[in-house]
Amino acid sequence: MMLKRCIGARAETALISLFNLRNTMNQKQLKLGAFLPGNGHHVAAWRHPNAQANGGINFQHYQNIAQTAERGKFDMVFLADNVAVWGWGKGTEDLTRSGQIIHFEPLTLLSALSVVTEHIGLAATASTTYNEPYHLARKFASLDHLSGGRAGWNLVTSATEAEAKNFSRDKHMEHMLRYERAKEFVDVVTSLWDSWEDDAFVRDKESGVYFDSDKLHVPNHKGEHFSVLGPLNIARPPQGYPVIIQAGSSLDGKNLAAQTAEAIFTAQQTLTEAQAFYIDVKQRVAKYGRNPNDVKIMPGVFPVIGSTEQEALEKYEELQELIHPSVGLALLSGLVGGIDLSKYPLDEPLPDLPETNFHKSRLQLITDLAQREKLTIRQLYLRIAGARGHRTIIGTPEQIADKLEEWFINDGADGYNIMPPYLPDGLNEFVDLVIPELQRRGLFRTEYEGTTLRENLGLPRPTNKFTKVKKAELVGALI
Ligand SMILES: Cc1cc2nc3c(=O)[nH]c(=O)nc-3n(C[C@H](O)[C@H](O)[C@H](O)COP(=O)(O)O)c2cc1C
Incomplete structure (x- = not known):
C-alpha cells in the first residue's frame, strides 16, 4: 500500500515484475512432478x-491431464507401477470397491503421451526385480528418442508377493538381495546406454559407412546377477541417460539412491523428518563422490485446495466420507506389509507389527504416525486414505504455497511430487491456483529452461563411461 501511494500503481507492478525476475534469476527454484x-x-x-x-x-x-501439467510447467509427469493388480493378496473380496486396480502399462502410455506433449518430462516406474536390464534399457532409450530427451526411470525393487507370483516365483526376493540386484541392474543398463558414443552413427551415403566402429563399445557384463553381452540395438539416448529416479528410503534404498539417482521420491510427514532425510541422503551422495546438487529430493504432497480453508476442509471431508471401511482397511493392511488387520478391533490402537519383506521405510513411517498421533486402526486408515503416508496439505492456494515454501527454504526438499486427490479437478486447481502463487513468489519457473527433462531439472548430461576410459588410456599412453 505504502509503495503504491509513493510510486503509483503502474510503477509498483513494474517493480514487482523486476523483483520477481531478479528472484527467478538468483533464487533456486522448485522442481515439480505431477504424480x-x-x-x-x-x-x-x-x-x-x-x-x-x-x-x-x-x-x-x-x-488432457498431461497437457494440463505441461501448461503448469511441471518438470514431469510421473506414473507409478506394480506388476500385479494393486492390492492383490487374498483375492477379490477386498478389491471389488477399489478404483486403482487397472491401468495402462506406463511406458506404453508415456510413448503415446510423448506425441501429444512437447516440453514436459515423462517418467515411470520399472522394477529391477521383475525385468531384465536389456529389455528395460532399450525401452527407456526408445522413450527418450521418441520424446526428444524427456524420459525418466523410477527405479524400484518392487514390494509384494503378488508380483513374484506373476513371474514364476513362489516368494518375493529378500529385501537386501533386491537392492544388490538393483545396483548391478543399473550398472548394466547404463553400460548398455553407453554402447554407442553420441556420434557413432555417421550414415555416410557416399562411403556406405553406417557407423564408426571405434565408437561402438560392447559392455560384455558378467556379474553376480546378470550376464549381458550387448551392445544395445538403439543409439545412445538424447539425454545420455534418461533421468534416473529412486524411491526407496530404507538404509539400502538410500545407499542405492546416493550412488545412482538424480531425483529421489520420498514420503515425509514433518519438516524435521524431511530435513533429517535430506541431509542424510545429500551426505551419502557426497560420500560416493557425487555432487549433492545433482540429486533432487522430492517428497510427495497431497494438496486439497479451497478458496477458503473451510472450503478445502469440506472438500477433504467429502472424499473421506466415500471410503468404505473394507477399502480403508485393505489399503492400510497393504501399506504395513500385507498384514491382515481385519482380525484386530478397528477402534483400538495398531498392534505391534513384525517387520516384513515389504517396503521398510513406509512401515516405519506409518507406525511412527500412529504412535505420534495416538491413532486407532480406523483413524489411521482414514488418515492415510489420501496420501498413503505422504504429506497432506489442506488449505487455500496461499496456505499451500506457504507450506511448500517452508520445506523448500529450510532444506527439507528440492521440490515435490504433487499428488492430486482426484482427477482431473485436483490437477486443474493446482495449476490454476497454486502454480501462479509459486511463480509470483519467484519459487517456480514461468517458462521451461531447456528442451530435455535433464536440462529442466538442472542436471548434468552423463559422460559415456567407455569414452571416459578411452580418454584416460590415451592420456596414459601420451604420458
Ligand atoms: C513417490 C513414490 C513412488 C513410488 N512408486 C512405486 C512404484 O511405482 N512401484 C513400487 O513398487 N514402489 C514404488 N514406491 C516404493 C519405493 O520404491 C520403495 O519400495 C519404498 O519407498 C520403500 O523402500 P524401502 O524398502 O527402501 O524403504 C514408491 C515410493 C514413493 C515414495
Missing part, C-alpha cells in the same frame, strides 16, 4: 462425482 494415477490419489477418488472413474485406461483423459 498421476488414473482417477487420483485418494483411495475413494473414483467415486467422487467429478472424477474420471475409468481414468487408468482412458487415453483422452491422460492426454
